Amino acid sequence: MQDFGAAFGSAFTLIATADSELMEIIALSLRVTLFAVLVACLIGFPLGATLAIARFPGRGVLVVLTSALMGLPPVVVGLAVYLLLSNAGPLGVLRLLYSPTAMIIAQTVLVTPIVAALTRQFIEDLYGEYRELLESMGAGRGATIATLLWDARYSLVTAALAGVGRALAEVGAVMIVGGNINHVTRVMTTSIALETSRGELALALGLGIILVLMSILVNAGLIGLKASAERRAYA
Amino acid sequence: MPSVEPTRKPAPPPAAPPVPAVAVRQVAVTLDRVTFERGGKRLLDDLTLSLTRGGITALMGPNGAGKSLTLRLLAGLITPTQGRIVWDGDSPIPARDVALVFQKPVLFRRTVRANLDHALSIYGVPRRLRSARVDELLEIGQLRGLADRPARVLSGGEQQRVAMVRALAARPRILLLDEPSASLDPPATAAIEGLVRGAAADGVKVVLVTHESGQARRLADDVVFLHRGRVVECGPSPAFFDRPQSAEARAYLAGLLLV
Structure with missing residues (x-):
């Protein structure tokens, strides 16, 4: 028990003094996650919007697929991206394995279905409301999607934040494709796993506390956003 | 007649x-x-x-x-x-020649002004001509004081006035x-x-x-x-x-x- 108390003490010291190793790990975590979510939004927003308003053969299958992929196990994604990027894999020549880029790719694969599926749901609901209006105005496909994406902006930020939450907390995929290399590919979750198994509880706890705080922050942001949207009747 | x-x-x-x-x-x-x-x-x-x-x-x-x-x-x-x-x-x-207003107004999740501006944009009115027309429409609908309010927080009557002048935006x-x-x-x-x-x-x-x-x-x-x-x-x-x-x-x- 005393060990735990000491570990907590050191953890808070690490946070309070902005320990450089801790900060480096947090910075890489944020970089990888935010970049992955950005790419996931660039793909997921238009994809979700298209699935919401377009009618084409195979649409139903795609809708089910994106929803199903929301629950993709991170280790499986890690394995798939590993196979893709390993020396023997089709993208092996790029030599991306065990780099932050590989981690971004893996997390993008993980987050894109979440963003796309939530976007489809939000846009579909909004389209139900706007459809006749936009059609009577003669809005084409492009103008319709642009209008819906902008008017669903609060919901879309919600989708993006859901992606951030998922990517930040995920450990399996980045562990496999990043390799948890010190100063190169060590992020919060992989560090916690490693430090705990080594019995170095201080850094693990410090990172754990930061991770929980970030998760609280993301959720507070979601709640604040929702309140702000409702105040303007933009929800 | x-x-x-x-x-x-x-x-x-x-x-x-x-x-x-x-x-x-x-x-x-x-x-x-x-x-x-x-x-x-x-x-x-x-x-x-x-x-x-x-x-x-x-x-x-x-x-x-x-x-x-x-x-x-x-x-x-x-x-x-x-x-x-x-x-x-x-x-x-052409679609812009026929305007439709619903019993329950369908307004964009934007300000009153942005509702009118966006409608004009969908109707293909060039950006430089839009703001003058928006001001005209606000005047017609007696919506001047409400121009920068989010459209969907207005009263039912105000919302319907926005929908009406928005329908008239492109002179149908x-x-x-x-x-x-x-x-x-x-x-x-x-x-x-x-x-x-x-x-x-x-x-x-x-x-x-x-x-x-x-x-x-x-x-x-x-x-x-x-x-x-x-x-x-x-x-x-x-x-x-x-x-x-x-x-x-x-x-x-x-x-x-x-x-």
Whole structure:
């Protein structure tokens, strides 16, 4: 028990003094996650919007697929991206394995279905409301999607934040494709796993506390956003 | 001057000429033997109707008579199962020439000003011309003080005024109103009716679906009475209300349930 108390003490010291190793790990975590979510939004927003308003053969299958992929196990994604990027894999020549880029790719694969599926749901609901209006105005496909994406902006930020939450907390995929290399590919979750198994509880706890705080922050942001949207009747 | 060409009553014989020969130049749009079916049910049944340019036409009739469907056909939201819609001039008519306002206003999740600006953008009005037109529309709708408020927090009457001037944004030739004041209080209704009169005075053809014979009396130049997907009666407004010709219209105006 005393060990735990000491570990907590050191953890808070690490946070309070902005320990450089801790900060480096947090910075890489944020970089990888935010970049992955950005790419996931660039793909997921238009994809979700298209699935919401377009009618084409195979649409139903795609809708089910994106929803199903929301629950993709991170280790499986890690394995798939590993196979893709390993020396023997089709993208092996790029030599991306065990780099932050590989981690971004893996997390993008993980987050894109979440963003796309939530976007489809939000846009579909909004389209139900706007459809006749936009059609009577003669809005084409492009103008319709642009209008819906902008008017669903609060919901879309919600989708993006859901992606951030998922990517930040995920450990399996980045562990496999990043390799948890010190100063190169060590992020919060992989560090916690490693430090705990080594019995170095201080850094693990410090990172754990930061991770929980970030998760609280993301959720507070979601709640604040929702309140702000409702105040303007933009929800 | 009646703005509806009398159609044959009660139903045209099979060989009826599709378009009335008289006053063709005045006709804005003709529904030519239009039938609309959905789910095996015939909702509009061989409906023939010509609307002349200018003036306000009220579409009346009990629920399920086909009033809103007729508006949606005119707005191009649905296409007839049989028959055709013939517009004077361009065919098909450009979407920006036909504007539609719903009973419950559908407003963008933006400010009042942005609602109007975005509508103009969809209608293809270049950016540099938009802001002046937006100011004009705010003036027409008496919405100056509300311009920068989120549109959907306004009162029902204010929201409907936004929807009305947004519909007028691109100077349509025909304005279709689906019970625009059904859920509004009298002052808000008066404001909407003022906008309707203003649009008609500017030469916009107005087609108004209403349940309220008071409103039809106040606004309409002529009335089309629908029942079970057919035109039962049509004619100038005062005559329709004072001396309805058909048993159905008499019963409807007397407040009886048409079953």
